[in-house]
Amino acid sequence: MPEEGIDLMAHEDVLSFEQIVSFVEEAVKTGITKVRLTGGEPLVRKGIIELVRQIAKIDGLEDLGLTTNGILLEKYAADLAQAGLNRVNISLDTLIPQKYRKITRCGDINDVFKGIDAAKKAGLTPIKINCVRMPDSSETELIALKAFCKDNNLNLRFIRQMDLESGDFSIVEGGEGGNCKICNRIRLTANGKVKPCLFNQNEFDVKELGAKNAIKKTIESKPEQGSKNKIGKFYNIGG
Ligand code: SF4
Numbered sequence: 001m002p003e004e005g006i007d008l009m010a011h012e013d014v015l016s017f018e019q020i021v022s023f024v025e026e027a028v029k030t031g032i033t034k035v036r037l038t039g040g041e042p043l044v045r046k047g048i049i050e051l052v053r054q055i056a057k058i059d060g061l062e063d064l065g066l067t068t069n070g071i072l073l074e075k076y077a078a079d080l081a082q083a084g085l086n087r088v089n090i091s092l093d094t095l096i097p098q099k100y101r102k103i104t105r106c107g108d109i110n111d112v113f114k115g116i117d118a119a120k121k122a123g124l125t126p127i128k129i130n131c132v133r134m135p136d137s138s139e140t141e142l143i144a145l146k147a148f149c150k151d152n153n154l155n156l157r158f159i160r161q162m163d164l165e166s167g168d169f170s171i172v173e174g175g176e177g178g179n180c181k182i183c184n185r186i187r188l189t190a191n192g193k194v195k196p197c198l199f200n201q202n203e204f205d206v207k208e209l210g211a212k213n214a215i216k217k218t219i220e221s222k223p224e225q226g227s228k229n230k231i232g233k234f235y236n237i238g239g
Contacts, residue, residue, distance in 0.1 A: 013191040017047065019206065021054045023188055024061070026211035030219070032186075033062040036089075040190075043072040049079045056084025065089065067130070071107055073115025081122035088119050089128040090154075094137070095144050103134075116152065128155045128175070135161070167199055167228035180225035186218050194218040199226025 015023075024035055035055060042048060043066075056064050063086055070090040080088075092112060094100050100109040119127055129149055133142070142158075149156040158173040171178040187195045193203040194214045202221050204214040 009191055015188075015190060015192050015206070017051050017054060019192065020051065020188070021058070023206055023211040023215075024055050025058055027186075027215055028058055028060040030212075030215050033060065034065070035061060035063070036065040036067060038067045041069055041071075042066055043068050043076055049076065049083050052080055052085050053083040063087075067091070068115075069104065069107065070112040070115035070119075072111075074111065074118040077115065077118035077122040077124060081124055085124060087126060087128075088124045089130055090116060090119070091130045091132070092145070093132050093134060094141060095148055096141065116154070120153075126155055127153075128157055130157055130159055132159045132161055164199060164229040167226065169199055169226060180223075184222075186215070186222070196222040197226050199229050201229055201231050 027035070037048075037052070037055075045051070052064065052066070055061065064084060065087045066080070066085055067089040068091070070088075070092065073088065073090070077088075090112065092100075093103055095109070097109045100107055100112075116127065119125070129145075131142075131145055146156060148154075157175040159175075159177070160170045162169045162178075169178055176182065183197070187198070188206070189195065189203075192206040194206060194217075195203045196218045200223050202218075202223075204217045204221075206214045208214075209217065
């Protein structure tokens with residue numbers, strides 16, 4: 001989250017669970033088999049367990065994942081797994097408690113460690129750790145993170161810091177993201193905009209067009225590769 005805060009979305013603009021679920025149903029009919037809930041932070045959404053339960057039971061959906069900062073995972077991991085979530089990705093950029101607090105502006109890294117344990121116990125595996133390489137990350141720090149992930153059976157992926165506005169992005173080390181040649185993802189924002197690409201300003205409104213039409217237009221406008229996005233922010237279009 002930016003230091004200066006964000007423009008809050010009006011409650012009535014946020015999609016209801018019913019709208020989200022019917023969007024996913026339509027997406028699955030179109031041939032989409034993998035769904036990931038991102039954010040912001042998805043675990044702060046009230047009723048998230050119920051949303052997971054409703055999405056997980058959609059016929060034809062093969063994989064349901066969630067990307068989280070891990071802070072609330074200790075509380076929710078068992079219920080999420082029971083509701084049908086398959087796995088989690090956890091954002092963790094450092095193992096140094098003070099640095100973690102500074103990056104997240106208040107987070108306690110011990111909550112993340114407890115969240116990782118809870119996710120493992122609940123079987124939300126394989127667990128992927130997303131680490132954004134900071135310009136000031138030292139090699140020693142990254143080596144420590146690699147060792148931590150190896151010891152804890154976590155898949156570590158390094159992501160270079162990206163910039164939507166200047167179009168600065170690259171392939172995720174150890175993952176599939178950022179590779180335009182094979183990218184077949186589409187994104188739905190909390191207020192109902194479907195986007196063909198992170199680094200592109202096209203978006204189609206589910207509320208205006210209906211899910212089926214918005215998905216069709218989004219897929220048709222999927223660019224060969226990303227360019228720039230001067231209107232989007234990572235905190236509302238996910239990563
Ligand atoms: S097409 Fe867009 S979303 Fe997909 S990898 Fe390229 S820049 Fe990222």
